[in-house]
Amino acid sequence: MQRLFLLFRNKFFWVTAAFLVWMLFFDKNDLLSQFQYHQEVSKLKTERDFYTKQTAQVTKDLSELTSNPAQLEKFAREKYLMKKDNEDVFVIVKDKPSN
Numbered sequence: 001m002q003r004l005f006l007l008f009r010n011k012f013f014w015v016t017a018a019f020l021v022w023m024l025f026f027d028k029n030d031l032l033s034q035f036q037y038h039q040e041v042s043k044l045k046t047e048r049d050f051y052t053k054q055t056a057q058v059t060k061d062l063s064e065l066t067s068n069p070a071q072l073e074k075f076a077r078e079k080y081l082m083k084k085d086n087e088d089v090f091v092i093v094k095d096k097p098s099n
Helices: 002-009 011-026 031-067 069-080
Strands: none
Touching: 002 011, 031 069
8 A cells, every 4th residue: 555655756757647647538540540540540541452453444345345346336335325326226125133
């Protein structure tokens, strides 16, 4: 009990305790902010991976479209519903089942 009383009378203990409380809860880089920064970094890494995969896919598609005219025609027909002058295009839209 005597040691605990001496500890609480020590000014260095109080300064250290105040410093720790300040750094953990009141500072600009407190624990909550660090947790939020970590979550944001994780989210940004996930987005980076997604966009890297998308970029690779688009680059592959672009190289196929510029090298193969048949592939270019297929792409234009499927994506943009383009047609030749003597053709008719029928678009079939499937209804989603209502739950």
